[in-house]
């Protein structure tokens with residue numbers, strides 16, 4: 001079965017003083033049978049030096065398994081076109097990482113422009129913020145393809161995310177670090193078409209996270225969509241690529 005990991009971190013982390021190397025990601029992919037790997041920079045690295053975005057592209061030139069996502073900087077610059085990015089990562093914009101959203105961002109006139117442009121670029125953006133922030137943000141969008149990581153688990157209660165966004169077809173969720181029961185609640189309510197497999201290496205491992213999805217009580221056809229087809233469709237990546 002074709003498997004793409006839709007959520008990993010690559011490169012150095014300033015805040016953790018560690019680094020996820022290409023070799024480590026390839027080792028885990030080999031061990032788990034993952035064919036392609038979406039990579040984001042670590043937030044602390046991207047905030048310290050925006051050049052990391054370019055380094056992802058350079059590394060992807062060398063390692064064709066990689067699928068680079070652009071880290072949206074605090075200037076809210078949209079994903080640059082024609083560079084080779086397949087998506088974007090929006091992470092606690094101007095807030096406290098993994099902890100509290102900055103609600104001033106929602107009043108910034110640049111936000112409308114960011115959303116407008118991003119809808120035209122039509123690439124998915126992984127957005128992690130508190131639930132209330134995410135709710136206001138998503139109300140401002142029409143077609144923007146949004147991926148909420150961890151089924152919303154780091155921004156609040158996944159059930160709030162599910163109840164509120166189940167009717168929004170442009171909102172997707174990744175399975176990284178989420179419990180199997182919670183994943184099943186999502187699948188039962190919104191189907192398998194808006195769920196993406198992700199490991200969140202180094203916070204999870206590909207092997208464990210993949211085992212979790214493979215063990216879900218659903219048919220192989222549905223697993224295939226979660227493991228690769230939904231993401232391929234989102235980023236426009238053909239089967240043979």
Ligand SMILES: [Zn+2]
Pocket residue numbers: 007008009149200
């Ligand atoms: Zn992550």
